[in-house]
Amino acid sequence: MVTDAFGVLLTAERAALLSGRDDEFVAVVLKGYTGMRWGEIVGLATTFVRPGAVRVEWQLYELDTGELVRCPPKDDSYRTIDSMGWLSALVTNHVVRTKPTPCPCHGKTNVFRGQGAARTGGHQGAKLVDVARRVSVSTGTVSNVLNHPERVTEATRAKVEQAIADLGFVRGGTAPEHAAHWRRNGFATWLFTPAVSGWYPKKAPQEPRPVPLLGEPWPGVPARGRGASERAHACWLPIAKGLTPHGLRHTHRTVMEDLGTEKVLMDERMGHIDGSVSARYAHVTPGMRRRLMLGLTEQWSRRSMPVWPMCPTSPVHVLNGLLRARGDARELTMPG
Secondary structure, X not given: OOOOHHHHHHHHHHHHHHHOOOHHHHHHHHHHHHOOOHHHHHOOEHHHEEOOEEEEXXXXXXXXXXXXXXXXXXXXXXXXXXXXXXXXXXXXXXXXXXXXXXXOOOOOOEOOOOOOOOOOOOOOOOOHHXXXXXXXXXXXXXXXXXXXXXXXXXXXXXXXXXXXXXXXOOOOXXXXXXXXXXXXXXXXXXXXXXXXXXXXXXXXXEOOEEOOEEOOOOOOEEOOOOOHHHHOOEOOOOOOOOOOOOHHHHHHHHHHHHOOOOHHHHHHHHOOOOOOHHHHOOOOOHHHHHHHHXXXXXXXXXXXXXXXXXXXXXXXXXXXXXXXXXXXXXXXHOOO
């Protein structure tokens, strides 16, 4: 199963809504537009994020025991993957925003961190970020309503308190620390699969069930905790039921084929080796790279962003910034 540019964007947005943070949005977009393997994404160190490129030198390979081993990429497919300007900015800004620190297991500073004690699947309560997204305010504002209500206007306080009631938010202890790395099964089961299918998978004693959503703001905030399905207004339609994280790698290859990219460049980007005689005489040129970057940028700007006229904002902070910038650009180019 593969998807398209619009599907990558929607999947990334939903994964971020399910996790409650921007990390998953950036990771899904990076995977969809570079074709990197899962282990290469998880093991991507900040030192290998460069202007206009991402360098693949390592991967984190998960053993059956759950241990993550830092090792060379599959088949020694070391490579530099050209990155469009907007994608470089997305990843770089993510690193600046999250300020990653060295992981305790390998001592390396990686671009992405795990989610920690996952609060997904509808079996735990709403989070502070869910309340903030419900009323389009910052988590700091919600925290002030809970701890220093005198610092917040009466109108905002009323909205936040109503969102707390709608979501069934219950104050708890401190938020769990982020884990050092994602686990393949947890990411696929509780974030990626519900994002692409709109359904949580079966997990005893619960049967498969739609992701319950509060209808506002678009595209819906996942309702969590006890009675979530009774409080929900809607659920997500499938984007590409059966799509897996690895399917984004297939998607990227398919998109390059559709753009007419030369095979030698596709193989280089994917980390594939063609041992044929004809491949010995094929070489990547600057023109090939330039055409691919232009084609992928076209995919992002024209095919993945028709969401803009549907709704000019998103509860996902980083996507909301992209949509706002796109809206400002459109206003500047409108006649008169």
